[in-house]
Amino acid sequence: MDNSGTYRETSPILTELPRFEGPSEAVAAWRPAPRPWSIPRLNLALFLLTFLTTTMAGADTAGAPVTLFAPLQSLINLGAGLSFSIPLMAILLAHEMGHYLNARRHGVDATLPYFVPAPFPSIFFIGTFGAFIRMKSPARTRGAMLDIGAAGPWAGFAVALLAVIVGLKYSAVRPLDNATGGIELGNSMLFWGVSRAVLGVDPNSVNVDLSPIALAGWFGLLLTSINLLPVGQLDGGHTVYALFGGRGHRIISRLTWLGTALMVVVPYALGYEFWLGWLLWFALVFILGLGHPAAIDGDTPLSGKRRWMAWATVALFIVTFSPVPITLEPGSPQPPSPPRQQPQDPSSGPGVSVMNHGPGQRAGRLDGHVYTLRV
DSSP states (O other): OOOHHHHHHHOTTGGGSOOOOSOOOOOOTTSOOOOOOOOOHHHHHHHHHHHHHHHHHHHHHTTOOOOTTSHHHHHHHGGGGHHHHHHHHHHHHHHHHHHHHHHHHTTOOBOOOEEEEOSTTTTSTTSEEEEEOOBOSOOSBHHHHHHHHHHHHHHHHHHHHHHHHHHHHTSEEEEOOOOSOEEEEBOOHHHHHHHHHHHOSOTTSEEEEOOHHHHHHHHHHHHHHHHTOSSTTSHHHHHHHHHHHHHHHHHHHHHHHHHHHHHHHHHHHHTOOOOTHHHHHHHHHHHHOSOOOOOSBOSSOOOHHHHHHHHHHHHHHHHHOOSSOEEEEOOOOOOOOOOOOOOOOTTOOSEEEEEOOSTTSBOOEEESSSOOOOO
16 A cells, blocks of 8 residues: 555655665765866976976986086986985875875865975975875864874885885995085984994994985985974874864964974074074964864764874874984084095086984985985
8 A cells, every 4th residue: 555645745844855766875974975086287287397396406416407508418417316306206195195095085175286396406405395285174083184194194104214225225335424514414213223224334433325215215204204293284283183182282283383493492592403494384384373173073082093093103203303304514624635646436426425323413414515326
């Protein structure tokens, strides 16, 4: 017996229920409709332009500058920069795709990565200011925010660590020499430990001429640690929000923001080395904002596994952090010595050297006149 007519007369509310044909599936209401996957032209153009500028930076560091005044030779010189640009771009791409893919997995509307090229590779000597994605909708839970925020640093770290290990095998070890000045590269606990394990020597007692692959890995670890600063909407800010909620994030974010300034002011007052880049981050974080957007469900704490993942991400920040990542050091005065005739090495030219010291101490030197890159 068909009672549809009866329901139609006595219960008009029922007539408003949606009618489905075929089997129905439960779909979370907060998930947006799937969109066709495509690469916008702007994202692709920025990626290719950043690949060009990082290749130019690698070539310039290798002693094969790219200029408009010698277009044919510059085109040939670009090949010398690929061993730096390819691993660096792979690190950045892995980092941003970690964010993007997890955003899609959790139903968050997010853009594909925007890469930011740096002009004048001879000045901005890595050729890029990094990359970012935009989240256009909020995360459902704090757990989803953790997955999205932490996936990027871990993915980029995996590629950077591989680049460091492989690159150190192609790096040259030389006797310790503190006489020549240059741009010194700081050490993190992780890079110091990996250097000791791979090179098989005490990294405090030697100079290491970093290969371009190892140099790209070093910068990858630096970018990982900076992104994990627990402030604002950086990846570390997402992690802190997931762990402690909005109130805890506000406190830690402001303390970290003040800490970036103190890492310059305190060493300067005490006569120690410092990195002026922390003042740039002090201003940049203030402009971008110290707050964090709330998740739809911001009250539910993290589950056991995600809580362990969050603390592991905090540990990753600690082991990759270097308080003075880059400094400019003048050369030590040398007593006059009689001139010596030395054979000219055709492979010599500008390059990179890292003098490894204990974690937290100055560790290396980038010099355009003394050291040679070994690929």
